[in-house]
Amino acid sequence: MNRIVNQPRGPTTQGRTFSEEVIAQTPGDDPRLSMCLQCGTCGGSCPSGADMDYSPRELFAMIDADMRGEVLSSNTPWYCVSCYYCMVRCPQDIHITDIMYTLKRMAIQEGFSQESNAKDAPDFSETFIDFVENYGRSFELGLATLYHLRHHPMNAMRMATGMGFDLFRRGRMNLLPTRIDNIDQLQAILAEAKAIGGNGDANL
Amino acid sequence: MMNNENFEPVIIGFTCNWCSYRAADLAGTARVKYPPNVRLIRLMCSGRMDPTFVLQAFAGGADGVLITGCHPGECHYLEQNLKALRRTMLLKRTVAQFGIEPERVRLVWASAAEGVHLAHMITDMVEEIRALGPLNWPQVAALNGNSHVPVLKKAATVSEEKVEVAA
Amino acid sequence: MQTYSYYPGCALERNAAVYHDSLMAVAESLDLTFTEVEDWNCCGATEYITIDLIPAYALVGRNLALAAEQNCNGRSLVAPCSACFLNLKKTDHYLAQSPELNRQVNQALAAGGLHYDPGSVHVKHLLEIVAEDVGFEKVARAVKRPLYGLKVAPYYGCLIVRPAFDGTFDDAEQPSSLDVLMRTIGAEVVDFPAKAQCCGGHMTQISEEVALHLIHQLLKNAVDHGADVIAAICPMCQLNLDAYQDAVNKHYGTDFHIPILYFTQLLGLAFGFGEATMGIGQELVDARPALANIQSKPLKPPRRKRPSKKELPMPPKLQEV
């Protein structure tokens, strides 16, 4: 990374700064990103904060400095466990967790998600939604196995022989998820939703 | 239908001496530009805004009326701006009954620090009224004789009283 | 008799089937009826929103639209899974806040012949309705076999109390409704300061290290305070604490074997249902040894040690829910 952050990097091709883009793509009336005081409540509250390469607070400063590449290749959003501690404690009511989801979507869209050391996470999400799109229901443990088969064959073996087997034995694991009756309807809705633009500006 | 683009509406603005009139002063001091379609009348408080003034403004040829006051909770006279709020709500209903688009009456809160905000609101309102076109009020002639105005005012005041009792 | 629309969520179909079954059993004792939303789909968990915004909201939107359509008399929609609860509630909340998002999501729903007006479905978590709508008094009346002597650590996790969209029903940091509920059925509630901490969610799949750390912290805190059993209100929490306990022990060299039961299972036991009916034994860490601690009479409260003369007074506690 450059040692000096050159400012301003200016608006992107869509005529918006990076910060404005993040705000526009985050649902709700206003994620209040610009209100950050840099107090560190979020970074301090985060259960997986120790493993993040930047604290959420630092990411917000970097967003403000238009450090798009650095922000989108950070592992921070991928380590977010969605516990919402940061959001309820933030003295400025910034929608931190929602912003993390926005950053994940942007990272995937712009091909940055493979940069971070959490590069398997997007695949996990993709695998999950494959199930949802095909069956209408998810399949948490089958999903885990399939995911691990792709990325961590050893873990998958462990799942299959250890815990997975135990769960299966207790009838807590399916071999196939249930399919909803009206899967056509769901698929039509999702197809239309994707056609609308996926990351359409929620705030426009 | 006339071409509204060339239409220059006349808007009468009622401002409160303590906040919004000072906001207008501040817009001036800060050289914030807005269209020259608004002419302001200074009142001591938005609570002074008599519904008759608004009807008279329309009768006299105004295309819109802007009422401005202190933000709720910041009224110089404790809470008279809330009375202006209630009156404006009733007034919008009353003018609608007279065939006037309620959008022609607009209530805006502006503190003495919000010169830019007030200027934006004025610009926005001018554009909105321009899009609506000139006020076309069949009763104008009748009202010019002033005969309806006290009746109207009474109606608005009495219903305000009811609102206050209900509240 | 109170009737609710019911959104079980995927986990209750299989992995957390005991949660569903035990709920259905205790529902009768509490005069509750649940009408399952027909043909509901997955809420997307925390995954769909990671990939695509509008489809993620449309996915949840379909459930809300179905619930609204099938819900003729303004019943609340109840989700027993905290993640489902949050997704349903959050979607409704943001759709109401953002007209453009609402328009786009409804455009997608229209492709399936559906429509949803934000605000028309009132989403509640199962614990919320037991604590607030049913009330502790009614629960107390249903108790036949109080769980005297069973030391329970009430575990809330995150998503029922956080984020606080339109105000949650309980404190975001130190909630107390489940504590009161467990005391109502005779159990002894242990102090469990970690009660609203995160179970790791899907981090078991992303970074096992992080997940095991969080799970370890929870298990340790419950065991440190002498809990026999942890009461859970969410299938994800139950799964992580139950299924990864072995991995935690291996990783940290610990020897935890604290069972994780759904709060409905404990309610059922107190209401007099048998262990088998309550699905005891489905958990990986066997709950039966812990349940053997249940006494027929309340334990004598431990003698409070006399405070020293020097001791300074504590501020009065804020009232529990």
Place this chain on the structure above:
Amino acid sequence: MMPQERIGVYICHCGSNIAGTVDVEELSSWAGEALRHRGVVVARDYKFMCSSLGQDLIAKDIKEDKLTRVVVAACSPHLHEATFRKACADAGLNPYLCELVSIREQVSWVHTDKVAATAKAKAVISGGVERVIHHEPLEPMSVPINPATLVVGGGIAGIQAAMEIADSGFHVYLVEREPSIGGHMAQFDKTFPTLDCAACILTPKMVSIGSHPHVTLLTYSEVEQVDGYVGNFSVRVRKKASYVNHDVCTGCSICEEKCPKKVVDSVFEAGLGYRKAIYRPFPQAVPKYPVIDAENCIYFDTGKCKACEIHCEAGAIDFEQEDQIIELNVGNIILATGYDLFDARRETQYGYGRLANVFTSLEFERLTNAAGPTNGEIVLRDGETKPKAVGIIHCVGSRDRKFNNYCSVICCMQSLKFAHLVKERTGAEVYNFYIDMRTAYKEYDEFYQRVLSEGVHFIRGRVAEVTDVSNTPEEEERLVIQTEDTRMGKQRRIPVDMVILSAALEPRHDSDEIAHMFGISCSVNGWFIEKHPKLDPVATMTEGIFIAGCAQGPKDIPSTVTQGAAAAARVLGRIQQKELALEPIRAEVTEALCSGCRICNNLCPYHAITFDEAKEVSVINAALCQGCGTCVAACPSNAISGTQFSNEQVMAQLEGLLMLNMAEPVLA
């Protein structure tokens, strides 16, 4: 019809400020022509109307042309209305017959098109001309000022204000809710930044107020009702029964010693210590007499005990005593009602109320106070263990949208003081956790430097949580402060034995009711609103009501004392004037028109409108009326007129603005 008035119109160039955008010559010639039929006899433009030459121009015309009305088109009336009114008065014209219309702030500075700007300026002048025709000569009203003053609140702000006024020889009634004056300052041990002992500097002031010949001290008392207006308020005060006859009590305190009922003292000891059911909050209390807290008294509960009565040799105990109602007449009122401390239990993640060794700032003040429950020893809640590490958390309940959006001003300095005291008295490791360090005042940053040099740790980061969930053996049985150290962007967990929460200052829980009773208002945050935040910080919008100290907003002791003195100075100024001139912008009822509907009665925020049952009409008290005009607008019979803002004036201005007054119809 011949116009009745002779009007002069004066247009200011303001250098190029107006003339650059508005065609001023065109304006003056237009006004002279087009408004002649409305009475304009002279219209001039001049480079700077507000200059003495400009003013002379007006004066000369008033005299020579016998002008009866003047319209000046220049800058905002808020800038030069007084100037031109005075110029008119000097020339013999009643100042209220002059109208200033703004063609600078509202025309030349905000518009760019010269033609459009000139057209608008014409409308503005036309409105002014129409309005001024309906102006009436007015005289300022005057009201006599009762020289006695009521000060509400006996903290340092109220004490200072009372002292200044009483020392000047005027009488003060000082009303205090608690049994003693002294307020929060009396609870403190040391005061920053000089660390002088609070009691040493405060108690002499308390004593001299208590014995001042010009002060009537009404402790254990509350104001119940306020009527009247500036110069002449009548105030009803309830003096609560203390069940102790002050005429015979010697203040020996044997009753306190013998009282068997111990109660947690949640006021003076901030909940950290005990008092008896009969008590003085602290030994140096002023007045020195104890009160019986009937709620906790065994006698009042069971009818038995009377230990205090038995042991009182003076026979001062009087269980039959009743509340006393005292009526006061005063000319001015100073409200110095202080603040409440934020209830730190609401910020659950810091564990106050759950974790024994989490203390609030006020608890810690009592802990360090030599007269406090531990005789000044800094120990844990067990009353004996000395802490080895102490964390001090700033901004608890402040700068947080969930609780209070504002900075509580004193917490940084207070936390530095705490850090110093802990370090000095226990040698413990001290950690300060802050968002921003705010030490902006004389000698304040120097104090920060001093505490830095004493080896106190400063961690920039708002604490995420204080927890007893331990992760490591070092954390066992201790409190762990988890935060992001924003200096390095790393999470830190710091085990300590004691946590001190620098809790926010909040408006008194009943500040809304107090404001309503005295006819003033509260800001969104609940603090009393001053007349002007910078230029009139101790006056309020209600004449005769002043505010001082934390009731107006969080502040430290020096600022509080300054405000107390400032409010006193304002009151003294009023008293010395003996009577007060009021702006004659008032509403009046024309009795003949009033239908007696009473709609206006409840609309007045100042309770200025009453109903005369005999005449069946509403009556407005001119001294109470502040001229907002709400009643004028609401009167369905047009029976109320507002001077300077009458219906006729506004309607006329409206017609003028819409150019309905032109001899030839002009399409606006």
